[in-house]
Amino acid sequence: MEVIPEKEKEVKKMSEENGLIYRISGPVVTAVGITPRMYEVVRVGDEGLMGEVIELHGDQSVIQVYEETSGIKPGEPVVRTGQTLSVQLGPGLLTQIYDGIQRPLEDLEETMGAFITRGVDADGLDLKKKWEFDATASKGDEVSAGHVIGTVQETETIEHRVMVPPGKSGTIKSIKSGKFDVTQTVCTLDDGTEIAMMQEWPVRTPRPFVRKYAPDVPLITGQRILDFLFPLAKGGTAGIPGPFGSGKTVTQQQLAKWSDAQIVVYIGCGERGNEMTEVLTEFPHLIDPHTGKPLMNRTTMIANTSNMPVAAREASVYTGITIAEYFRDMGYDVALMADSTSRWAEAMREISSRLEEMPGEEGYPAYLSSRLAEFYERAGRVQTLAGDDGSVSVIGAVSPPGGDISEPVSQGTLRIVKVFWGLDAGLARQRHFPAINWLSSYSLYPQALDQWYRDNIASDFPEIRTEISALLQVEAELQEIVQLVGSDALPIDQQLTLEVARMIREFFLQQNAFHDVDTYSNLNLQYTMARAILAFQDEAKKAIAGGADLESVVNVQARTDIMRGRFEEGYEERIEKLVKEMGKQIAATMEEN
């Protein structure tokens, strides 16, 4: 992208500069004697710690440092690198676990041992590993940025598509298949431009695409309450706010496991170390229901836990979303989970307060909401530069203090995302999981997705959904009366409605993430289960009109079997039969009376 003579000038200028540390305050270091660009990466102190310029102020450059700063002194050197914070993109991203600035945690363990010390550099990609590159473009082809020129089987299930990096184009002079490492030239263009499998991209800049489409395909997660009532579209955005212990992480992990994205980027941003370890130990053994291969094959993880440096936490979401966009550019559907965006916002707040910026609400910087918006804007279903279809779906957890979502991060998020999965402390306390409140949650996608459901699942899918949500609404209203007079005082048809709603809650909405069978329901099964509930309602109404009592209708064995059956293998094959049986048994209750 940059013309060479200019770059040489730059390097010369940089080496003439003699930067020194002027001040250190936690992760923020001020340097004098250098004139870097905004967001340029610099090396700080005798140990050469990595930092990024975040403010220019007279002759001072303010730097956020990605590693612990204790023991560093004013007067130590600061050196420019001329580069902005970037990630390395190419084969080798999948199955990896990185820190917030794309250092592989495995490499860090090798050089530092089990505890993360500082001053160690590590490449995001293994530069030595040889990959089998299979050229798909040929000599003489006219190619431009984003064009796929060859493929690499990166993992058992994922084909990595090697693309012409943004900013480059021309006619292919030579291209060869074979074994290469990621820095070797695999393709040369007419003008001498050399293309390797690896490209770099600055994390704070969205990668280019042709245009955004309106999402119209659901991201299927296998989680009943999500898919059925509050669906997310491929390329869409969702926020999951909830107090501690309400199920944000479990929900995010469920999505990482079961959603039908082709690539998953999971960012543990300022959360627990053990949770990342859990993903690391579990995923290689979990089988992707869509490919039959280990889930790890499609996953990249970023782990910058709560006790790792905050500046790197701030960077971690950008590192993650850039990797996600890169796979999107290959034409994949990517799902990105960020747990938790509140910790990211807090990192911004901490840095901002060290900069003595004018604080906005609750001490967060005034630019909090624009940063949130910019981040979620990087989601979307796009036409890639190569003309394919690709998407990045973004699901962000939010951790509001005291569970109160009137705070700035929740509010800033809700203004942007199209899906709101509101976790409820009360439900979690009742062990109703997933503790997603069905009355306050919403999705703005159903309209756009309904045609897809009609075409692919059932022509009346949207109507069934509406009936189910309506029943839950009616229940909420009836519950208010019950609080006052008790349920026995209600007319029988309303008592039945309460029973039906209870069935929806306990049988359909509740879903145990830790149960081998219940953890995932495909859409067809979800639809059948919803139909079973409505069938119960219809049969029960008829029976009651015919003189049956509610108690015996509710207690028919087949209904219990339907409800318990969801924990058993082969349920999908049995449920239709059970529904018929339930119909017969309910009808029989009329004769009893």
Add this chain to the structure above:
Amino acid sequence: MSGKEYRTITDVKGPLVFLNKTEPVAYGEIVQLRLSNGTMKNGQVLDTSDDQVIVQVFEGTSSVDRQTGVKFLGDVFRLPVSKDLVGRILDGAGRPRDGGPAIVPDEMADIIGAAINPYSRESPESFIQTGISAIDACTSLVRGQKLPIFSAAGLPHNDIALQIARQAKLVGSDDDFVVVFCAMGITAEEYNFFVHDLERTGALENSALFVNLADDPAVERLITPRLALTAAEYLAFEHDYHVLVIYTDMTNYCESLRQIGAAREEVPGRRGYPGYMYTDLAMLYERAGLVKGKKGSITQFPILTMPGDDITHPIPDLSGYITEGQIVISRELHQKGIYPPINVLPSLSRLMNAGIGDGKTREDHKSVSDQLYAAYAQGKELRGLVAIVGEDALNERDLQLLKFADIFENEFLRQSRDEDRSIGEDTLDLAWNLLTNIDTKYLVRLDQKWIDKYHPTEKKE
């Protein structure tokens, strides 16, 4: 630079001292202050630049004046560590408090501690039996977990912590725990209570104590837990000990943090606590766990008293966001005279699933635990209803559940301070016995196969 003494103090504000230009001083460096009257104080560099250095003084700044001499010691805060820490009592800054000799260090360990690489962690999954039914059955603890006790003023959290410290063991293993105890701003009376109990049971020889009491310097509290955790890491990861860290009271720690923030005129976060309190607490709580290839482990029991019994207060709230569950102590149960007054409903152990079941505790554990929880939750809710409509309005099922809630509190939760119940024969079997008070047709959370095997009156043999 060490050796040179500066007399360039310009400002003193709360626990902070501001100095003018010195030789370059490192961020985090330790500082010694010599007052005009000869008293020595210690501090640490919080901010350093060419023009100004800000020092936080652990012992507070009373009597500090512009004549006070300030010496920079050229190193960050380190604790002398050795195996000999076990059996010793140190003060809140790591000096012997038991009249014993100075620790001969094997190593001088940086007390900030480095983060465990998530890739190098091992998932905690070994059940620790505490002998307390409420915990073992409903919020099971595993080795390497951080599980705080959320309590409030006047509740017996110390007794519970001590009982855990005394009784904690791995079933089927004779690995013993070493206790690292860290006191932050507790009263001398509370402290004596701990020490006497540890002495009485002979556990003191197997403990290392770091003690900052209510009348000790408040700012020192910010380093006391770091010393304790540094000792714990050394014992666990260099000497294979299984370490149980008990620290109390986190609320005092957070108050000190707030004090520093206010003195620095930082923009406060919620209720005046610093915006970085989450990160700061995480730097303590995350120093728990297991590390691949190391035999030892660190299990943490932080104790905090919730101001105003309010669980949404920033101290319990931020803690809950970091720890792996919480044990909540209830004033209501305490007032009913129930010990240990653990309210299992808001309590949670997030690592429980990994630590229980066949081969770990017992195959029926999960099922029984879910059933106890559900029945007690419903019974407790019915109490509210009965207060309005009276017992007559209840059906048979509700009456049984209502009665069960009382039985659960009186017979399951309640146990004596030295009663050490085993998970199987004592705790789970007791649970089954108590569940006979409810018709099996209402016990929907219990798998039929466990009813067939364990139900005292319905089992098939």
